[in-house]
Structure formats: C-alpha cells, structure tokens
Amino acid sequence: MIRILKEILKRNRPILFFVLWWPAFILGQANPDFSILTDKAFQKLYQNPEECISYSQSLLMSDKNIEHKVILRNIISQAYALQGNYIQSVSISNQKEDNDKKEGLSSFIQLFDDYNLADQYQNLGLYGQSKKIITDILKDPELLKSRNTKERMVFAKLFQLQAINSGITRNYDTALLNLDKSDGCLTGTNDENRIIKWENIIFRSSFLLRQNKLEESKILLDGVIEEIEKHGNNAFVSAFAYESLSRYFFLKEDYTSAVKNLDKGFSEIEKLPYNDLKIIFYDLYSRNYLALNNDEKYYYYNNLYTDLKAKLDSNKKEGIQYVVKLLETYHKKSIEFERQNKLRQFKITVVMSLILIAAAVAYFFNESGRSKDLKKQIDFFEKLKKKKESVLAHANRPKEKIEKEIKTPDRDPSKISKEKEEEILLKLEEWELSDNYLNKNMSLAILSAQTGINTKYLSEVINNNKGKNFNGYINELRINHIAHLLKTDAAYLNYKVSYLAEYSGFSSHGAFTNVFKSITGMSPHTYIQEIIKNKKS
Structure with a gap:
C-alpha cells in the first residue's frame, strides 16, 4: 500500500x-x-x-x-x-x-x-x-x-x-x-x-x-x-x-x-x-x-x-490531498487500535511513521519576536542573526542529546504528551528549511502531509509553542524569509513590492505590506530604503 x-x-x-x-x-x-x-x-x-x-x-x-x-x-x-x-x-x-x-x-x-x-x-x-x-x-x-x-x-x-x-x-x-x-x-x-x-x-x-x-x-x-x-x-x-x-x-x-x-x-x-x-x-x-x-x-x-504556477500548484495540491486522505485513514485506524492494545498500537504507530509518514529529523528551531510595536531596522536584523545562530546550534547538537531531551513523557492521556510535542517541534524545524511555506496554497492539511503530523496535533503545538495560530506562523516564516533575502541579495532590492508579495506567497500587495509591518515594525518600502542607505554609508 x-x-x-x-x-x-x-x-x-x-x-x-x-x-x-x-x-x-x-x-x-x-x-x-x-x-x-x-x-x-x-x-x-x-x-x-x-x-x-x-x-x-x-x-x-x-x-x-x-x-x-x-x-x-x-x-x-x-x-x-x-x-x-x-x-x-x-x-x-x-x-x-x-x-x-x-x-x-x-x-x-x-x-x-x-x-x-x-x-x-x-x-x-x-x-x-x-x-x-x-x-x-x-x-x-x-x-x-x-x-x-x-x-x-x-x-x-x-x-x-x-x-x-x-x-x-x-x-x-x-x-x-x-x-x-x-x-x-x-x-x-x-x-x-x-x-x-x-x-x-x-x-x-x-x-x-x-x-x-x-x-x-x-x-x-x-x-x-x-x-x-x-x-x-x-x-x-x-x-x-x-x-x-x-x-x-x-x-x-x-x-x-x-x-x-x-x-x-x-x-x-x-x-x-x-x-x-x-x-x-x-x-x-x-x-x-x-x-x-x-x-x-x-x-x-x-x-x-x-x-x-497556478495550474501546477493546483495539480500538486490534489496529489498532496490524496496523500493526506490516506494518512488520515491510517491515523484513524491507529487510534482505534490503541483502544484495544496500547502496546501494540505504539509499535504500529512507529512502523507507520517510518513507512508512511517518514517525517524528517530535527533541525531549525526558531522563536521570533511577536511585538507589534514599531522597531528599528537594526533590531529586526539582530533577530534574524540570532535565529541563524540558533539554527546552527541545533544542527550541531549530537543526535543522542536530542533524543535524551525528549525522553520524559506526559502521563496525562487527555493531552498530547511532552515527548510527542517535542517530536513535532523537531519535525517542524526541518520543514521550515524547505521553504514550502512560500506556497500560496499552503494549508494545515498540506503541512500535515509534508511533515507526517496529524492536523489536530499540529494546530495544538503551533498554538502552544509558536504563540500564534497557523496563519500567523506561516506569515512570520514568509516575512523572515523575504527580509533575509532583501538584506543578503542585492537583486531583490530592485523588485517591486507586488513581486515580493507574490514571491512570498501572499494573495495581495496590501496583505503582504500589513503583515510585513506588523512583524518588522516598518513597511517593505521603508525597510528596503533603510538597507540601501546602510549599503551607501
């Protein structure tokens, strides 16, 4: 199958x-x-x-x-x-x-x-x-x-x-x-x-x-x-x-x-x-x-x-939805099996994860500032710098240390266990490296297929650990990505804001500008002008 x-x-x-x-x-x-x-x-x-x-x-x-x-x-x-x-x-x-x-x-x-x-x-x-x-x-x-x-x-x-x-x-x-x-x-x-x-x-x-x-x-x-x-x-x-x-x-x-x-x-x-x-x-x-x-x-x-792109994205989305339905089917079967035999369910879940979900290993943990107040450009650059250092720190951690950090399970069966929560966070870290969040059609169901994580667990972990809902999480990843490109690749400074919005996966120029300002503390135009001034000085 x-x-x-x-x-x-x-x-x-x-x-x-x-x-x-x-x-x-x-x-x-x-x-x-x-x-x-x-x-x-x-x-x-x-x-x-x-x-x-x-x-x-x-x-x-x-x-x-x-x-x-x-x-x-x-x-x-x-x-x-x-x-x-x-x-x-x-x-x-x-x-x-x-x-x-x-x-x-x-x-x-x-x-x-x-x-x-x-x-x-x-x-x-x-x-x-x-x-x-x-x-x-x-x-x-x-x-x-x-x-x-x-x-x-x-x-x-x-x-x-x-x-x-x-x-x-x-x-x-x-x-x-x-x-x-x-x-x-x-x-x-x-x-x-x-x-x-x-x-x-x-x-x-x-x-x-x-x-x-x-x-x-x-x-x-x-x-x-x-x-x-x-x-x-x-x-x-x-x-x-x-x-x-x-x-x-x-x-x-x-x-x-x-x-x-x-x-x-x-x-x-x-x-x-x-x-x-x-x-x-x-x-x-x-x-x-x-x-x-x-x-x-x-x-x-x-x-x-x-x-x-719209044509191909639509076709790819259908293919991914097909995968999502199959994964959800297996997930429901796993839950039913857990009621009958918890130990056996655990083994099957592991096997299913390896064969069907096979989500990738830990990398890239980031907690971005959520302040809505205006910030200076240098503050936002510093945040990007700290994020890069955090990524490198996580990448250099020994596998044994990562596994040790997620060994303590939560015994409350009504809540997602601490072990499972850490596992999901690690999978999200690697997913963030793929830049799939730039896809305009990105949804919770598609993220579930790409990471192999149940949608309910995904939503809960994102809300509890990222301090925002799914849309806020995706939008912040997009803005951090485009802000980094504007800083490191001079070619992007020549692009119009409408193109940057399209590239970042936003549905409109206005939506991109509003989200950009809420995260960086300045409009895209102001942000670009600040970078140009700094390069000339």
Missing part, C-alpha cells in the same frame, strides 16, 4: 530528471522484443511526453507480464511528472498488481519500485519522506556492494535523489557527497551513464552557486554544455544546463548574458510540453527583465509564470 504514495519543488526546488537508464537494466530482465519496445518508449520521453504516454499505454494494455507493467507504468508516471501533471503521475503508480503476483517479482524490480516511490514523494514536495525511504534502502552495506550493472544504475539515481533532498534543506556539503557516490555507481560507458553524469555535474554546479562558489560552478557548466552539444539530440538536459548557467550570470548581475542563456535553453523545449521546467524559465525571465527595467517583457513572462 505504501507504494501508492510519492514533491517536490517547491518552486525553487530542483527538478527531478526522470529515469535515464531503461535499456541498461532491461537487458537480461526481459526478452529482446520488450527491450526494443521500451527503448523506443524511453526515447519518446525525451522527444514528447504526450507521445510517450500514448505509446507506452498501448504497450501496457497488450503486455501481461507483471514486471513489464511495473517498468511501463514508471515511464508513463515520469512523462506525466514532466508535464506537471502530478496527480496523474501518482495515479498511474497507484495501479498495482494482485498481491500473489507481486510476491513473485524479482529483487531488482522491487528495488526499482522503491526508487519510483521515493521519486513520487519528491515530485509532490514531500522531501522528508523521500529522504527517509532512500536512507532505508541504502542503509544495507551488503546491498551496496552489488556489482550488478542494473542495480548500480538504480543506486546512482537514488544517490542523485538524496543529493536533491539535501539541497532542498541547504545541506550542500552532504548533497555534493551524495553526487560523488552517484558518480561512483556509474561504471558503464553507454548513453544512460553519460546523461546521469551530465545531470550530476549540473546539480553540482547548482549547489556550488548556492555556496557562492560562482567561478567553480561556471567551469563545470561550460564543460558539460560543450559535452552535451557535442553529442547532440539532448534537448531536455541542454535546457537544464543553460538554465543553470543563466543563474550564474544573474548572480553576477550580468542580466543581459543571463537572458541570452535563457534564450538558448528555452529554444530547446519551447514547443515541447515540459511544463515542470518551463515554469522555471518563466520565473527567471521575469526576474532578469525586472532587473533590466524592461516592464513590458517582465509583465509578459511574469503572467506566463503566474498562470502556469
């Missing part, structure tokens, strides 16, 4: 670039005829997702082999994800075979199916769950010693997924280490190995950009773009590389060069339905034209971005 669940991106989250290695594992897993058919389906995945879906579904209807169906459904699922149709991507993965037949699947296909589950979680933005699944798969040292080429290709993709998950929480050193492990699993010389290596280079350059290692990142991007163009017929990966290179020029404040690289990348996919990648191009176009004071093109691309 667990395999029916599968984010991702948050908008700034990195895109997961589908499975690139079908022919490598199909040889020896299926007969030559099926290998040829799936190889053709795989090629269509890069040429046009819609054609890939139609072609693969025709194969799925005529093929009775259970393992073939697992492979074909993964191709179709990936094609839907590339279109930004997340609910269909999840739905096709939910179509499972009879249990007696599933038990006969090879160990490789079961490993591959677990990878597909982690992939689906990441597509929905459930990065903590994706990370937990991958950790469980890779914790067996004997399994990692496998010399089977097909399995090593799966390991390469799992480590790549884990690198993306680490990047989402800004743990870039761990992300780069996982990319090293992914490269270490790529021992072949075929096209699939080559493309995965290209992806790893692009992801690596992206993480280096975020560490402000700009020139080191550009050297990698220049090299991989040369390799991609040399081999040709790699439109999707080529667009991915040029998009990353445009970010380099954006950070260098060379907006003209950034636009030129966006043009090169977008020309590769302009007539193809890769909506999950196109939305990133629209966002980058609007940012660069805003910096260039080209209002006409800014509004054009910003409208394209806003329209497509």
Whole structure:
C-alpha cells in the first residue's frame, strides 16, 4: 500500500530528471522484443511526453507480464511528472498488481519500485519522506556492494535523489557527497551513464552557486554544455544546463548574458510540453527583465509564470490531498487500535511513521519576536542573526542529546504528551528549511502531509509553542524569509513590492505590506530604503 504514495519543488526546488537508464537494466530482465519496445518508449520521453504516454499505454494494455507493467507504468508516471501533471503521475503508480503476483517479482524490480516511490514523494514536495525511504534502502552495506550493472544504475539515481533532498534543506556539503557516490555507481560507458553524469555535474554546479562558489560552478557548466552539444539530440538536459548557467550570470548581475542563456535553453523545449521546467524559465525571465527595467517583457513572462504556477500548484495540491486522505485513514485506524492494545498500537504507530509518514529529523528551531510595536531596522536584523545562530546550534547538537531531551513523557492521556510535542517541534524545524511555506496554497492539511503530523496535533503545538495560530506562523516564516533575502541579495532590492508579495506567497500587495509591518515594525518600502542607505554609508 505504501507504494501508492510519492514533491517536490517547491518552486525553487530542483527538478527531478526522470529515469535515464531503461535499456541498461532491461537487458537480461526481459526478452529482446520488450527491450526494443521500451527503448523506443524511453526515447519518446525525451522527444514528447504526450507521445510517450500514448505509446507506452498501448504497450501496457497488450503486455501481461507483471514486471513489464511495473517498468511501463514508471515511464508513463515520469512523462506525466514532466508535464506537471502530478496527480496523474501518482495515479498511474497507484495501479498495482494482485498481491500473489507481486510476491513473485524479482529483487531488482522491487528495488526499482522503491526508487519510483521515493521519486513520487519528491515530485509532490514531500522531501522528508523521500529522504527517509532512500536512507532505508541504502542503509544495507551488503546491498551496496552489488556489482550488478542494473542495480548500480538504480543506486546512482537514488544517490542523485538524496543529493536533491539535501539541497532542498541547504545541506550542500552532504548533497555534493551524495553526487560523488552517484558518480561512483556509474561504471558503464553507454548513453544512460553519460546523461546521469551530465545531470550530476549540473546539480553540482547548482549547489556550488548556492555556496557562492560562482567561478567553480561556471567551469563545470561550460564543460558539460560543450559535452552535451557535442553529442547532440539532448534537448531536455541542454535546457537544464543553460538554465543553470543563466543563474550564474544573474548572480553576477550580468542580466543581459543571463537572458541570452535563457534564450538558448528555452529554444530547446519551447514547443515541447515540459511544463515542470518551463515554469522555471518563466520565473527567471521575469526576474532578469525586472532587473533590466524592461516592464513590458517582465509583465509578459511574469503572467506566463503566474498562470502556469497556478495550474501546477493546483495539480500538486490534489496529489498532496490524496496523500493526506490516506494518512488520515491510517491515523484513524491507529487510534482505534490503541483502544484495544496500547502496546501494540505504539509499535504500529512507529512502523507507520517510518513507512508512511517518514517525517524528517530535527533541525531549525526558531522563536521570533511577536511585538507589534514599531522597531528599528537594526533590531529586526539582530533577530534574524540570532535565529541563524540558533539554527546552527541545533544542527550541531549530537543526535543522542536530542533524543535524551525528549525522553520524559506526559502521563496525562487527555493531552498530547511532552515527548510527542517535542517530536513535532523537531519535525517542524526541518520543514521550515524547505521553504514550502512560500506556497500560496499552503494549508494545515498540506503541512500535515509534508511533515507526517496529524492536523489536530499540529494546530495544538503551533498554538502552544509558536504563540500564534497557523496563519500567523506561516506569515512570520514568509516575512523572515523575504527580509533575509532583501538584506543578503542585492537583486531583490530592485523588485517591486507586488513581486515580493507574490514571491512570498501572499494573495495581495496590501496583505503582504500589513503583515510585513506588523512583524518588522516598518513597511517593505521603508525597510528596503533603510538597507540601501546602510549599503551607501
């Protein structure tokens, strides 16, 4: 049942670039005829997702082999994800075979199916769950010693997924280490190995950009773009590389060069339905034209971005709601089971948490000031500084110490236990690192799905520990985030307040301004002017 669940991106989250290695594992897993058919389906995945879906579904209807169906459904699922149709991507993965037949699947296909589950979680933005699944798969040292080429290709993709998950929480050193492990699993010389290596280079350059290692990142991007163009017929990966290179020029404040690289990348996919990648191009176009004071093109691309984002967010929300309903079903069953046998319920809850919820570990505890009085800008900067120090302090705490701090349970059965409350707070800390609160559609139900915490417990813990209700909690995270960007990234000082409001997830300019002033003690305009004055002095 667990395999029916599968984010991702948050908008700034990195895109997961589908499975690139079908022919490598199909040889020896299926007969030559099926290998040829799936190889053709795989090629269509890069040429046009819609054609890939139609072609693969025709194969799925005529093929009775259970393992073939697992492979074909993964191709179709990936094609839907590339279109930004997340609910269909999840739905096709939910179509499972009879249990007696599933038990006969090879160990490789079961490993591959677990990878597909982690992939689906990441597509929905459930990065903590994706990370937990991958950790469980890779914790067996004997399994990692496998010399089977097909399995090593799966390991390469799992480590790549884990690198993306680490990047989402800004743990870039761990992300780069996982990319090293992914490269270490790529021992072949075929096209699939080559493309995965290209992806790893692009992801690596992206993480280096975020560490402000700009020139080191550009050297990698220049090299991989040369390799991609040399081999040709790699439109999707080529667009991915040029998009990353445009970010380099954006950070260098060379907006003209950034636009030129966006043009090169977008020309590769302009007539193809890769909506999950196109939305990133629209966002980058609007940012660069805003910096260039080209209002006409800014509004054009910003409208394209806003329209497509609304469509994709709605589809992703449906996928997450599907997960929420499933989690709520399991939660109700767990409560009923507790009435019958508390000890057994505890064990089942632990198992369900590991398998279904798999919410991530502790990181980032913050208590922001709630004063509504006017404050000086320096006071707010000091608050942000203390918050960063608090994050680092929590990140450096030994795991044993964290576990020791939450050992004392509350014996009152009518209230949430102290142990459970601390556990929920730790999960919220890690969730805050993902920037998912910037999603305009963020709700208590979605937060429940992304953290694996029951909505009732979430509401109670937020009210009791954050000193505000859910909306106040989310709004403060948003304002702290945008205030930090305005202080640390000069490009944001050029943006209009309406764009900052949209970026932060607020429904209107007015709502953003009111909340910003209530938290920082000044309007967004005043805040920006103060920063500019300080930079000039």
